[in-house]
Amino acid sequence: MKKIHFVNQLKCYLFTAGLGIAAALVIRCFLRLLNFSTEIVWTTLPDHVGFSFFPVIVCTAAGGVLALLRKIGGDYPEDLRTVMAKVKREKRYDYRPLTVILFAAFLPLVFGAAVGPEAGLTGIIAALCSWVGENVKYAKTHATAYSEIGEAVTLGELFHAPLFGVFAVSENEIGEPSSLSSKGTKLLLYAVAVASGALTMATLNHFFGRISSGFPSFTAFPLKLGDYAAFPLYIAVGFGLSLFFVAVEKLMKRAMAYIPRGIREVFAGVVIGITAMTLPMILFSGEEEMMIIAESFQKYSPFFLLGIGLLKVVFTAFCLHCGWKGGHFFPLIFASVCIGYGTAALIFFDSGEHVVFAAAVVTAACFGAQLKKPLAVAMLTLICFPATFLLWTFFAALICEKLIKWLSPIVECEGAATEGSTFSIDGEKEER
Numbered sequence: 001m002k003k004i005h006f007v008n009q010l011k012c013y014l015f016t017a018g019l020g021i022a023a024a025l026v027i028r029c030f031l032r033l034l035n036f037s038t039e040i041v042w043t044t045l046p047d048h049v050g051f052s053f054f055p056v057i058v059c060t061a062a063g064g065v066l067a068l069l070r071k072i073g074g075d076y077p078e079d080l081r082t083v084m085a086k087v088k089r090e091k092r093y094d095y096r097p098l099t100v101i102l103f104a105a106f107l108p109l110v111f112g113a114a115v116g117p118e119a120g121l122t123g124i125i126a127a128l129c130s131w132v133g134e135n136v137k138y139a140k141t142h143a144t145a146y147s148e149i150g151e152a153v154t155l156g157e158l159f160h161a162p163l164f165g166v167f168a169v170s171e172n173e174i175g176e177p178s179s180l181s182s183k184g185t186k187l188l189l190y191a192v193a194v195a196s197g198a199l200t201m202a203t204l205n206h207f208f209g210r211i212s213s214g215f216p217s218f219t220a221f222p223l224k225l226g227d228y229a230a231f232p233l234y235i236a237v238g239f240g241l242s243l244f245f246v247a248v249e250k251l252m253k254r255a256m257a258y259i260p261r262g263i264r265e266v267f268a269g270v271v272i273g274i275t276a277m278t279l280p281m282i283l284f285s286g287e288e289e290m291m292i293i294a295e296s297f298q299k300y301s302p303f304f305l306l307g308i309g310l311l312k313v314v315f316t317a318f319c320l321h322c323g324w325k326g327g328h329f330f331p332l333i334f335a336s337v338c339i340g341y342g343t344a345a346l347i348f349f350d351s352g353e354h355v356v357f358a359a360a361v362v363t364a365a366c367f368g369a370q371l372k373k374p375l376a377v378a379m380l381t382l383i384c385f386p387a388t389f390l391l392w393t394f395f396a397a398l399i400c401e402k403l404i405k406w407l408s409p410i411v412e413c414e415g416a417a418t419e420g421s422t423f424s425i426d427g428e429k430e431e432r
Contacts, residue, residue: 238365
């Protein structure tokens with residue numbers, strides 16, 4: 001009996017490792033094609049065309065395609081929380097519109113929308129996991145759990161932070177207890193899948209090169225008395241940024257309701273094209289642009305950095321509610337870094353050694369209110385901030401988690417999430 005149990009457990013872990021490998025391969029192929037297509041649209045074609053209004057034309061055309069996709073196939077991609085809520089409730093995620101999900105997730109990223117790839121890729125992985133669960137005999141009884149495991153791998157690989165993938169899913173248990181036994185067993189399965197995915201991605205990066213440079217790695221500086229004194233201010237700024245994002249999303253949803261679907265996507269394409277010609281820094285997910293800020297922030301005034309951060313939030317909400325859908329994590333990290341840099345530059349005369357700590361705490365505070373998972377947020381900050389800040393980012397996220405729970409009845413943040421915000425990965429209320 002014990003031998004049979006051991007064999008079954010071994011099969012479960014091997015299957016989970018295979019799922020992590022498959023998810024990593026899908027993610028890499030998607031991102032590789034994304035980089036190739038973006039290079040063609042924004043570098044190769046403009047060099048050959050030589051027409052200054054080219055961004056407006058191609059982005060408007062992309063908006064038309066998105067409108068057509070939405071009319072034919074539905075409102076995709078769905079955000080992360082909605083995907084996992086459906087998996088929990090329905091025990092599956094519909095894989096029939098997978099082609100629509102792929103294109104609807106792909107086009108906004110290629111044509112400059114201020115959104116990240118995490119929402120679309122999560123839907124793709126969840127759909128593939130559901131297909132596996134319904135077509136592979138062994139996986140049928142564990143389909144829901146494997147979808148959650150796929151989510152952990154997706155988040156871990158996209159953010160180059162495997163521990164974030166594990167804790168984002170497991171810190172507050174997602175899904176009901178399954179036949180995979182205890183939470184400890186599920187946590188181990190998450191770890192196996194994420195580790196196999198990370199190893200696969202590292203191997204491919206070694207032999208075939210990295211897909212992108214990713215987020216910049218900020219240099220650690222010894223903390224000084226001024227940093228400790230400014231810690232509460234940074235928390236307040238990050239918490240305020242999170243509330244600002246929710247408020248802007250609510251306002252943007254109401255404003256866009258006056259524009260019919262179909263016209264909305266085309267209108268957004270025109271705006272994105274004009275923005276590409278006038279203020280390209282607020283386009284895309286923010287990884288590349290954050291490197292520019294990190295390398296040359298002293299060239300910009302504090303008010304410019306603060307303004308860029310706030311504009312990024314507004315532009316992200318605009319894209320999300322105009323049908324150019326995607327994730328909000330990547331752009332919100334960029335906005336947090338800009339606002340953290342701007343805040344430190346305002347309060348310190350020589351801000352060079354203070355901006356990184358400010359950006360780290362603002363980011364942690366913002367996502368602490370967003371995710372309500374302080375340990376996961378602390379792991380998330382490791383994607384670009386020094387490990388020596390880990391304790392400070394954890395406390396910043398923890399404080400904001402407690403604050404948002406205390407203030408939710410007053411500021412109606414939970415209601416905001418229900419009305420269209422991607423305010424949390426998991427929760428009791430569903431979106432849209």
